[in-house]
Amino acid sequence: MATRVFLSEDEMPRQWYNIAADLPSPLQPPLGPDGNPVTPEMLAPIFPMSLIEQEVSQERWIDIPEEVLSILAKWRPSPLHRAYSLEKFLGTPARIYYKNESVSPAGSHKPNTAVAQAYYNKQAGVKRLTTETGAGQWGSALAFASAQFGLECKVFMVRISFDQKPYRKLMMQTWGADCVPSPSTETQAGRDVLAKYPDTPGSLGIAISEAVEAAVTDPRGETKYSLGSVLNHVMLHQTVIGLETRKQLEKFGEKLPDIVIGCAGGGSNFAGLAFPFAHEKINGADIEIIPVEPSSCPTLTRGPFAYDLGDFSGMTPLLPMHTLGHNFVAPPIHAGGLRYHGMAPLVSQAVVEGLLNPRSIHQLECYEAAMTFARTEGIIVAPETSHAVAGAIQEATRAREEGKEKVIVFNLSGHGLVDLKGYEAYMNGELHDYEFPQEELDENLKALEGFPRAETVKSGRW
Template structure:
């Protein structure tokens, strides 16, 4: 009988995060100070982030960055996470492919986001910060940070994208249970929010808008720092515990993945599982494919442009060299709220530009079809975000079946969907539709980027 789960002991939790920038043949272009248009320094970021996080953000030389003992101790609550052979899904698809998934849904908040939330809260506390702010889309990051903030005695304010604030009330409840203040974004509590609501009174929000509000509050509040759940280099760094564990577990399984897949919003869970495997290609020439699965309604990697852009809507952030749909992009109100971000992280963007990874866009109905099959065959109801990765994995498995070839597929189950049942209700009732972004809208947004530089 084939082994279903591959489990590591607590002592095998990684002792260091992997910084892929040290091994990249072409380093990411430098972010720019939005005021001077000059390359960003760590000091430029000190007013916004904890200082240690700023140093990690711009570290291009150290391949390994030690995980503090306090962070590893918190990781022990749920790490290492299981690697699971998706035998039920393989049978349902009648495929010769072997499908594995890294189950990050077993964390206390049901997603991978806690890997970076614990680290960021720790560094803020160590610096003497008392208050932190953030944004959240689907609520996974806000839930994770609310737990991390409480663990380190920090006060937290979360700006939650308005459409998700109403679509996902239980994620809001989780944050509030852990003691966080949750504000629907855009709100009237910031200049950025008031400006957007004045111009668009019925605007349902975006991650770019929520980021603007969270940064503004952090900058205007004493002893307060901003934290971010994806996109930035230090967030991707913290998430590499996923792939570092998966490496050891794939060895236990006696296999090596031909393709590694993850859903893609800003890039944190994709980076987390993909970068440790990519280092084998960068260092040793190991053949492996990396696939980022994004919504067809927010296709920054498949249809965006590589250009400097703001990470938020109001223009408070540094200018980031990334694949983007334009910081003014207004995403459709799909249920995968965590994937509705206009841009991609700078590391992922450079790797995509250099041909080290692929991207596919998935329609909303296809993600729920894949999610339902996965739930029925594996017994886990996945988050709508994670279901993009499942849909892409199914595509790979069916291709292997069509070609009559064995293929080893690894994907990241970044979170469960037990707090997303309203979305499943709508899918099962036939009330969900696909949203494809018109090329004309992409061109309109992208044409405005030339004004930035």
């Protein structure tokens, strides 16, 4: 019985999969302040044109440059594991598989897009990248990727995570990046927030505002902004995960999974695993695809599908997405990478279409699941990843109760070896569940008044 299945470097995907080509309803465009669609030229101060072209592409398959493949090959293809010990512990007839993205240099899935973005920026003559990061996984990944291409890197890290996760900051510094807590005094956006909320824990929306401002105000014009989730080209780059998983499942003797699960914050690791299987579902396969999010940040499960800003200060276009309001500041839960107020437009549209079945889980259940996983499979997962583990355990338990054999695949999006403070807090009884208050959500959504409405037409096929 194989425990892990590897692919050779020759079996790495040579193309990314673009789900925008297959969605039953076309993705609604990003809009500018005037309510008109954003043009590629309007995005040029922020992104290189090659990434803008991928952002708006309707091509189903997009070639991966050889220079990108050569760096991805440092750790890809990543292994697919069969979770025999977890299955035995749960007494389930389900067969549980997990795609292990923790083997990358940064310890997560994030370098899959960081390397691609650094490459395209280098090709465009960019000298410096700015970005935001929540838990620090994206900042670490972009710092690593920037070092591969000789780029400077500036990271605005959400203040609560900057304090909670000092080793992420040190990882970024080791790869040559400059990491500062957000909100900071280095940008007007940061100074404005600090003047009004001096004790704020920060948010990804605020950090995005700072990173975008730092890019567009560079007097030399040598700086671009890089985003680790949410946008179409980021989802695209991550599909190597699901494309590899399909081949590996075949080597395990499985045709297709019954259930596909990933944690969901901005949407990148979830989409990376799920979108290639959503392609199968669009073409008739019977697959349940579940994005799992924190109950304290219930974007997909409680947020409306609407046009909203991608950042706190209004420096980004309006995007069609499930949102809690761009002024949302999440409680300081330890899954810092899942504290974003919105969801990727492609993931949101797939939910509208009925392709996905989102759910939310409280952090205590997630940590309990992570402890179970560590004591059976041996891997200490990131707090974000624990949501996918918890979802997989829920589904495996349901399979046991129903007496049904099912094939469950989830994305182990990152390890938690630099996130052990959260585990310590859990074991010391210092963590608590938090239900996001409806009145606070209603207040946040008032900020959307006057924005264009997003269409929510469903195909009715699923």
